[in-house]
Amino acid sequence: MALDFSSIEAKWQNAWDRARVNEAEPVPDKPKFFMIFAYPGVTGYMHVGHMRGYTVSDAIVRYKRMTGHNVLFPVGTHATGNGAISFARRVERGDPSAVEVLRANGCSDETLSKLTDPLEVVRFFNQVYLNDYWKRFGFMSDWSRFTSTINPDYSRFIEWQMLKLSAAGLLIQKPYYAPACVEHGPVAIDASETDISKGGSAEVLEYTLLKFDLPDGRKLVAATLRPETVFGLTNFWVNPSVEYVNAKVGTETWVVSLPAADKLRLQMDSVEVGEGAEGAALIGRSCVAPLTGKSIPIFPSELCDPDVGTGLVMSVPSDAPVDWIGLVELRKDEGARKRFGITDGMLDSAAPIAIIDTPGYGPLPALEVSERMGVTSLEDPKLEEATKEVYKTGFHKGVMNDSCGEFAGWQVERAKDAVRDRMLEQGTASMFYDLSEEVLCRCGQKVLVKKIPDQWFIDYANPSLKERSKEHALTMNILPREYHDNIQNVLEWYRERACVRLGNWLGTRFPLDTRWIVEAIADSTLYPIYYIVSKYVNAGRISAEGMNEAFFDHVLLGKGSCSDVASETGFDEATLLSIQEEFDYWYPLDINLGGKEHMTVHFPVFLMNHVGLLRPQHWPRGIIVNWYITAIGGKISKSKGGAQPIPDAAERFGVDSMRLFYAHIASLYVDVAWEDEKVESYRDRLERLWTLVSDLMAFDEERPSDLDAWLRARLQTRLGRVQGHMEQYDVRSYANDVYFEMPQDFRWYLRRGGASRSVLREALKVWTQLMTPVTPHLAEEIWERLDGPPFVSTSLIQRADETQEVASEEANERLVSTLMDDIAEILxxxxxxxxxxxxxxxxxxxxxxxxxxxxxxxxxxxxxxxxxxxxxxxxxxxxxxxxxxxxxxxxxxxxxxxxxxxxxxxxxxxxxxxxxxxxxxxxxxxxxxxxxxxxxxxxxxxxxxxxxxxxxxxxxxx
RNA sequence: GCGAGGGUAGCCAAGCUCGGUCAAAGGCGACAGACUCAAGAUCUGUUCUCGAAGGAGUCCCCCGGUUCAAAUCCGGGCCCUCGCACCA
Incomplete structure (x- = not known):
């Protein structure tokens, strides 16, 4: 019997489908098991690595099914955001990152031409995920519940969720500073660069603007990350070759660079850019520092970049090597001094002032470090390193000294905020946000930080919500254990989270203000619950129009009378009752499995939204986090298009080989590099097992022996072990016992002279059952020859029976095998x-x-x-x-x-x-x-x- | 910086929560034997060092500690990976 993986895969998948074994209906009094994996975003083809978590999920639910549970395992996709939009745009302009990948995956020209429409992109990939990935891998999922986040009915659900959050007092509004394209509005900055064409690793920096008074009433405005160093100010830096502008900000006139003025306009009300202000004209004069009221001279510096901060810099030579070296160079630069009229007296007045006691350094760390590293020029590349070193130590370990007035003795880290707040109160400082590097939108325009005055947030800082969530998390089944412990810290660290956004996105309109679209994380928190409802929508028994607040209140929260809701929604009472019952039966969710990227993003909000909105008996019971299968040389990005298409890999290696690879290659909680050879070796392993099984089935003697009792005993021990593993959701150990240990038992039985066909077949049946969760197609193929219909997938695995008899049978054989080892050693x-x-x-x-x-x-x-x-x-x-x-x-x-x-x-x-x-x-x-x-x-x-x-x-x- | 996770024999990877069953599972690779005309596949065995008797020695990144006993617990060090929020 040769093994043709592809044909047995198709054979059994069709058979399961025809028998509808995957559909889940409540069965009163039968224990239920409800599991999902975090649905993927619809942003293109997936890579073989993504199948790891999904496959492990399927193995778990298949095992649960075979141990007497009624299983609900639905799937869906997350289409919210701009993944599909940007994909469609890339198709439109013929971008190879979309078009070539589509072609490589066998997409026809006709289909391709449709994919300039984002909704077609979603539809297309929904179908790909469903058919080419999940069905192709033999998942036993209830397909009739499939849903996607941009379906109209799903939107009704999200609207309801937002209304409930609002009613629970968990929605708040406050200003927010977010990156936005000047043309297209808000964009996301992340390494995958879905929205942008440059600057994926940029961060939003929080500057403090310090306002220095000029004699004519204008303010010279410097941006700094270290406002507490205001006490060590000695001078101001202005770039003589930069054109500054006078900008009217409220009632004040600020001098800043032109790009800075443009940025300010996005972040403050009433900013008017006025006429130019020659930088050179300011040099040699003086200005008055905020907070200290100290008058300091203005010196020239070519280093002030008009695109960074305000293009103006305050100078703290005690703690900033750049400022120190700048002063040293200026003293030597006769030409510049003459030109700007900078006297020795002015330079002497700019001597460094010690302000921070930094462990391991003297009073003036910048001087010390510059000298130690031998930095003498502003062009020296070591300058950056010197700055980093002083900055890091000073900020984290330093203490403000006696020159710092009332802040003397404060930790620098704390002083920073306190000094800033003091100046903000006085009106001598403002906040300013800027990106750490240049970011360009996909359209080519600049991305800048823009103030959104009335941004909506979900209040995850709410103390009671936080407390209840943390407490509940302790009772949950969260794997790995480290995350069970750490999620406490994650929840503690959580604060308000923006939940809606402006701009061109796919998603649900925010019901309280329809200019906004509900943000992509916020619409994916309670969704396991929606798989209860989606089935009825898909079956045409209810429709989006009637799914109003009263409907969800009724079926999910038990509010209102059935007849009232029926008349309000136009749905019949029997359907409403059925949804409500199904919800009560399946909920809560037993396991939510997702990749490690979800640890600080999806899982906390998933948990908190359940706690915030649902009754305690419906709060989730478990989370499993999976690590990645990576390509050699780094993580494979889904958005960048994959290496080998998943269906091709399935064809090449066989689905069961891949499933066994995912299940067994390593603990779920470590990253593993994908290697073709490894998957091939699992395929070889399955072929060898198939040969062994064929031999065992062909065995036709019936000669009872002492080994029969041993094989039975051994089987019970194995059953006990694997059952223990699966109770811990340890699929890897399970696979190790089933695929690598159990074959040894059969070989030993035959080698020792065991010769009972009936005993062999009895054991083989159990073994085949145990293979089913991981390699279901192969298992069905064996089962068909062993036991005939129906399916091994729907059969029940017996409970292990571990008696004394078992122990002594095993001890007998252990005696023989250790003795053989001893003899072999002697020989x-x-x-x-x-x-x-x-x-x-x-x-x-x-x-x-x-x-x-x-x-x-x-x-x-x-x-x-x-x-x-x-x-x-x-x-x-x-x-x-x-x-x-x-x-x-x-x-x-x-x-x-x-x-x-x-x-x-x-x-x-x-x-x-x-x-x-x-x-x-x-x-x-x-x-x-x-x-x-x-x-x-x-x-x-x-x-x-x-x-x-x-x-x-x-x-x-x- | 903040937070988290790691470093195990030629390679991959279990074990560490609960110290003793640990020279340390399993896989891959390598080597030997069986089968075969042969190759491959398969099966059996070996794969740190020493050993003409089933044993002994040294070992789980490095240093130190706790203990009768440490891969496992504690302290310190070196190196690596990941997350840090509107990105799914």
Missing amino acids: KVTEIRPSRIVLMTAPRWKRDMQSKALSSAGEVDIGGLIKDAMAAAPAEARKEIPAFAKAVALETRRASEDERSRSAVYVDELAALQRAKAFLEKEFGCEVLLFSADDPARVDPKGRAKQARPMRPAVFVE
């Missing part, structure tokens, strides 16, 4: 080709002594052991007793619980070996003699009998 070391092997089991007194030692609760009484043995043992053995007693005592003291219970099992060693005699003779190709070590008739010319220990018979070979 290896001595290089003897044996003509005869003599085995001598431990005498009774040794067994008695060991069991006595094992059963003694506390410290082993060596003397007692010796005394008892002296009385019981034959005279000739007496000399051995003390040494053996010592060894037994030592071993016993060291033995773990498992060892103790294992040694406690009684084995009649001579009888067990008698049964294995023929086998051993065959294995070693010579005669085997058996004795008890105290049998006077034993053949023991070298006196090996003394070596005999319980379960380790003495060996003599010749």
